[in-house]
Amino acid sequence: MAECISCGEPLSFFAGDQNRRCNKCSKAELWPVGHPLYSERVEAELLRDAEIDAILLTTETAPNLNITKRIEIVTAECAFGMNIFKDLFAGVRDIVGGRSEAVQKTMRDSRKTALYELKKEAYEVGANAVVGVDLDYVELSKAGSMVMLVASGTAVRIKE
Known part of the structure; x- marks a missing residue:
């Protein structure tokens, strides 16, 4: 529990x-x-x-970013499931068309969670930024009811 x-x-x-x-x-x-x-x-x-509130960038560098040390690659995984009601309504949306706000909200929450966990991982290894951030979504079940989001990047120290 x-x-x-x-x-x-x-x-x-x-x-x-x-x-x-x-x-x-x-x-x-x-x-x-x-x-x-x-x-x-x-x-x-x-x-x-x-x-923990580290800087996150999808690029390796930025004009005002002075990287002093590259520490290591950090990753965060977030597996989440759609409950039966979200699956049901998403299935209806799949047939009639349109956006499924319940699924979008779940995806948004999982992204925020994964990025927070990525910042936490970077903080624990002594970094104050993560560069080259990449998000990958993986379907864990055939029905699409379980999805895993993997966030990865390079933990770095930057001069503030």
């Missing part, structure tokens, strides 16, 4: 947000310091997230 990344409490199927926090911890971000629901762990996590 999944656990809240802030407090470690088990997450039920319906509880929690997309960032793997329980309802209490996801709401704790809204409370001021000193409030009983405010968590110092949440504050520490928010500070860490701010440090």
Whole structure:
């Protein structure tokens, strides 16, 4: 069973947000310091997230980017499934045409998750940017209900 990344409490199927926090911890971000629901762990996590916020580029260089060290290749994988309702509505859209907003939202969420995980991987090896970022989508099941997104790039140190 999944656990809240802030407090470690088990997450039920319906509880929690997309960032793997329980309802209490996801709401704790809204409370001021000193409030009983405010968590110092949440504050520490928010500070860490701010440090992880690396630069991501799809190119190897940029005019204002001074790479001082190439560290290593980093990757992040995000496997996600469409639930039965998304599959059903996507199938209808496939027949009648048009855009499936449920599928688009799932793809967008998975991309954001994979890029965050890529930044986290880069941060853990001492990088402050990732260049040459590439996103690849792989269908894991014949029905198209499971898709994996792989994000990869080169973790680098840049002069700020």
